[in-house]
Amino acid sequence: MDWRTIGSAAVTAAGGPDPRAALVDRLRSAYAATDALLTDSGTTALRLALQIAAGAGGTVAMPAWGCFDLVSAAVGAGVRLSFYDVDPQTLAADDASLAAAAVGAQAIVMVHPFGLPAPIQRFRDLAAEHGARLIEDAAMAGGGQYGDKALGSFGDLSVLSFGRGKGIGGGGGGALLARGSFANSLREVRAGVAASSSRAAEWRAVLGVVAHRVLAHPYAYGIPRRIPMLHLGETRYHQPGDVRGISAAAARLALAGVIGAAAAAEPRRAAAAAMIAKLVRADGLIAVGPAVRDDWGALRLPVLDRQRRESPRHVGVWPSYPRALPSLPAAQAIRLDARPTPGAELLATALRTVPTHAAVTERDREAIVQWYSRGAVHGVEHQLAFGATSNG
Ligand SMILES: Cc1ncc(COP(=O)(O)O)c(C=O)c1O
Numbered sequence: 001m002d003w004r005t006i007g008s009a010a011v012t013a014a015g016g017p018d019p020r021a022a023l024v025d026r027l028r029s030a031y032a033a034t035d036a037l038l039t040d041s042g043t044t045a046l047r048l049a050l051q052i053a054a055g056a057g058g059t060v061a062m063p064a065w066g067c068f069d070l071v072s073a074a075v076g077a078g079v080r081l082s083f084y085d086v087d088p089q090t091l092a093a094d095d096a097s098l099a100a101a102a103v104g105a106q107a108i109v110m111v112h113p114f115g116l117p118a119p120i121q122r123f124r125d126l127a128a129e130h131g132a133r134l135i136e137d138a139a140m141a142g143g144g145q146y147g148d149k150a151l152g153s154f155g156d157l158s159v160l161s162f163g164r165g166k167g168i169g170g171g172g173g174g175a176l177l178a179r180g181s182f183a184n185s186l187r188e189v190r191a192g193v194a195a196s197s198s199r200a201a202e203w204r205a206v207l208g209v210v211a212h213r214v215l216a217h218p219y220a221y222g223i224p225r226r227i228p229m230l231h232l233g234e235t236r237y238h239q240p241g242d243v244r245g246i247s248a249a250a251a252r253l254a255l256a257g258v259i260g261a262a263a264a265a266e267p268r269r270a271a272a273a274a275m276i277a278k279l280v281r282a283d284g285l286i287a288v289g290p291a292v293r294d295d296w297g298a299l300r301l302p303v304l305d306r307q308r309r310e311s312p313r314h315v316g317v318w319p320s321y322p323r324a325l326p327s328l329p330a331a332q333a334i335r336l337d338a339r340p341t342p343g344a345e346l347l348a349t350a351l352r353t354v355p356t357h358a359a360v361t362e363r364d365r366e367a368i369v370q371w372y373s374r375g376a377v378h379g380v381e382h383q384l385a386f387g388a389t390s391n392g
Helices: 003-013 020-030 042-053 069-077 095-102 120-130 182-190 199-215 222-226 248-281 342-350 362-373
Strands: 035-039 059-063 080-084 107-111 133-137 157-161 174-178 285-287 300-305 351-355
Touching (some): 003 199, 003 248, 020 035, 042 107, 042 157, 042 174, 059 069, 095 120, 107 120, 120 133, 248 300
Parallel strands (some): 059 080, 107 133
Antiparallel strands (some): 157 174, 285 300
16 A cells, blocks of 8 residues: 555545545446445455345355454354365365355355455356355455456455455455345345444554554564564454444545555565465475466465474464364354364464565565475474375
């Protein structure tokens, strides 16, 4: 996010023109949507999507690994969950597990992890077969494409996030996009969305992007660790809160973000490709997903650490979502079955992510490889047999 856009968001926060109607128009055209509802977060947008598609007490098929907010949204919507496993080599749905989870579901959630496009046609076919609604959670898909369309254009209902590090905006907020007759349902839930009118929410959006710009720089990687209350790079479960709309300042940032999302993904993809090329020298570290592709959002580069070493956060490498979603206490209360999810469990302990943003230099990538090529020094306890644990 450039300083000029941040400046115009500050003007909005101070009472300048309201960009929300323009954002709705832009989302409708950029994501082939009939209508769009702006929310205070991607989690709220997903919660409303689940409410519309499955309703309280309804059944939703959901990936067993990912952002904990998936569960929070489900709890907020009052739905029950049937988890499908995730293939640790590709981060795509495990086919057999997905097919089993879809039976009896009113809605199926499809996620594009780190902007890697999910097998969209497979999900569409499955939803059609079971008469289920397809919810596309594109919260992590900013800047990704599938064919000639942006990720976020493919569900009956699609969810976007404008939160920190999501590739669009960064000041918080989200959107629920509806296509065809689902636009009528959007109108119905709109009345239940409280306005975001507080000054504090406006300035939080602006200060959030300023802080992120500063802390994302490699020289500042150590800072978040020294300010634990920021909880940066951590994954925590949040109880569902109020259902609110987006602040005007966050909408201003999101508007600029939507316009520039595809172009912003290009250097991230190049940074990911440059890192992948170096991984041959990193001991036991492999890229997941199709190695180099020209259509993904590349929010961060997901890599598997075969040796499950402590993540070298000082060089920007973070552990990813540290638990399989079915194991969260909040999920256990609403989980319908006990389908095994070994892929998700493996990802929870072995997945790491490498930054791909503009401030990462060739020297930083070299530092990452160096750290991992000294892997043995860092206390390798056990080797994993990946082939044996994936896909159950
Ligand atoms: C797949 C997915 N869905 C939903 C969310 C929630 O978005 P937000 O942070 O805007 O609430 C996230 C956040 O990381 C996510 O990764």
